[in-house]
């Protein structure tokens with residue numbers, strides 16, 4: 631369970647782009663938060679700040695009471711599972727190995743051969759695959775699966791990290807509408823059942839309305855809306 635707090639966060643890139651302009655945001659544990667906004671609004675920047683891929687130019691990012699700094703990046707990042715638009719699986723490896731790679735943040739790369747993972751990691755990977763309904767595909771190559779199945783593997787890999795928080799950067803942008811609703815439903819269920827916070831970037835209003843507990847509208851580096859899906863409809 632993670633609580634996240636951003637206070638007065640600005641992000642300037644080296645090319646003088648001011649991508650975030652004073653963002654204050656409190657995310658309680660177990661919330662499914664969707665960030666909506668046009669291209670260039672700063673959504674990816676916000677996600678990258680939450681997993682420490684970027685550091686704020688000004689202001690603070692605090693995860694579970696610990697300010698994210700260069701020094702504690704590794705330990706904080708170990709608690710953050712990532713889900714990507716293009717799934718980011720290793721195509722030529724099997725599904726099980728891809729899921730196990732979620733444990734690598736906590737293990738040494740040199741022990742990463744499948745046979746050297748501790749039994750507890752294998753059990754966790756198996757449980758994660760079961761949660762996304764793909765146990766029977768465990769020994770297939772990742773690139774033999776459909777897009778929706780690959781995204782389930784991506785989610786299982788995140789779960790194998792035992793994350794406090796899952797960050798999903800455009801998780802359904804490469805999927806057809808039916809598969810997209812399945813993936814959004816799965817993320818929402820995981821959030822509700824396990825109390826894992828989910829922060830997802832989306833550009834589809836419909837999925838935000840149907841699956842989020844809370845929606846943040848981002849435009850030009852500012853939060854321009856913060857409320858429930860119902861409030862979004864009544865404001866519109």
Ligand code: ADP
Nearest residue numbers: 643645647649668669670671672673674675676
């Ligand atoms: P979104 O995800 O909402 O499309 P981004 O966070 O990717 O928005 O981008 C916000 C702004 O910051 C854009 O103007 C973009 O061009 C710029 N930007 C994003 N990443 C970088 C970077 N690594 N270096 C410089 N500018 C960047």
Ligand code: ADP
Nearest residue numbers: 643645647669670671672673674675678799800
């Ligand atoms: P998104 O669709 O998620 O906003 P983009 O396609 O805009 O992503 O950007 C892809 C990558 O390019 C990101 O890693 C981002 O950091 C980088 N990037 C985006 N805009 C710029 C920019 N103006 N200068 C340098 N890098 C950028």
